[in-house]
Amino acid sequence: GAVVSQHPSRVICKSGTSVKIECRSLDFQATTMFWYRQFPKQSLMLMATSNEGSKATYEQGVEKDKFLINHASLTLSTLTVTSAHPEDSSFYICSASTRGIGNQPQHFGDGTRLSIL
Amino acid sequence: DAKTTQPTSMDCAEGRAANLPCNHSTISGNEYVYWYRQIHSQGPQYIIHGLKNNETNEMASLIITEDRKSSTLILPHATLRDTAVYYCIVLTQGGSEKLVFGKGTKLTVNP
Numbered sequence: 455g456a457v458v459s460q461h462p463s464r465v466i467c468k469s470g471t472s473v474k475i476e477c478r479s480l481d482f483q484a485t486t487m488f489w490y491r492q493f494p495k496q497s498l499m500l501m502a503t504s505n506e507g508s509k510a511t512y513e514q515g516v517e518k519d520k521f522l523i524n525h526a527s528l529t530l531s532t533l534t535v536t537s538a539h540p541e542d543s544s545f546y547i548c549s550a551s552t553r554g555i556g557n558q559p560q561h562f563g564d565g566t567r568l569s570i571l
Numbered sequence: 572d573a574k575t576t577q578p579t580s581m582d583c584a585e586g587r588a589a590n591l592p593c594n595h596s597t598i599s600g601n602e603y604v605y606w607y608r609q610i611h612s613q614g615p616q617y618i619i620h621g622l623k624n625n626e627t628n629e630m631a632s633l634i635i636t637e638d639r640k641s642s643t644l645i646l647p648h649a650t651l652r653d654t655a656v657y658y659c660i661v662l663t664q665g666g667s668e669k670l671v672f673g674k675g676t677k678l679t680v681n682p
Binding site: 458460488497498499500503545547548549559560561562563564565567 | 672674
């Protein structure tokens with residue numbers, strides 16, 4: 455089945471640090487990648503949608519200058535949390551899909567647990 | 572907002588079938604029903620999806636009522652590893668459309 459790899463799985467860093475998270479589709483070309491965030495005991499909330507070669511579309515309330523998304527190739531998207539603060543501590547999860555015939559599902563990475571001290 | 576309604580939690584004995592219901596009474600004719608699950612501290616895992624016919628794969632079966640207003644995900648022989656939150660989501664375009672996660676059903680498989 456389709457595999458999405460997310461790295462790193464866990465990050466602990468000081469307040470003010472910028473953190474980059476990578477999301478890779480290992481065995482398919484991902485024309486669309488999604489970034490979600492999940493706080494404890496809550497459901498996943500979509501942050502942004504990125505299409506290869508174009509700017510990401512952010513959900514309402516998500517700061518695009520704080521959460522930088524790059525989707526430069528069909529197998530890689532990155533999320534950079536700039537100047538992270540404790541309130542940015544969360545579980546960040548990416549998913550990937552490919553446009554095409556049929557309704558192929560999104561496949562998710564295993565998430566990155568970000569802890570800001 | 573999520574367009575589905577699911578029970579908050581369910582319990583199932585190991586080895587028995589787990590039947591998870593989902594109501595989607597406002598589903599449109601071109602919307603599919605997707606099921607994902609999330610095991611604690613992991614990313615969601617795709618299980619199965621369908622439009623109007625019943626579907627089966629190596630993980631589960633999906634039974635969709637004739638009026639398409641509800642569906643049931645069936646795990647035929649639940650194991651302890653099936654303990655997870657199960658999400659029922661309706662989508663038009665599948666992979667290219669954003670997923671709106673509701674609260675899902677917390678399934679606990681007991682030994």
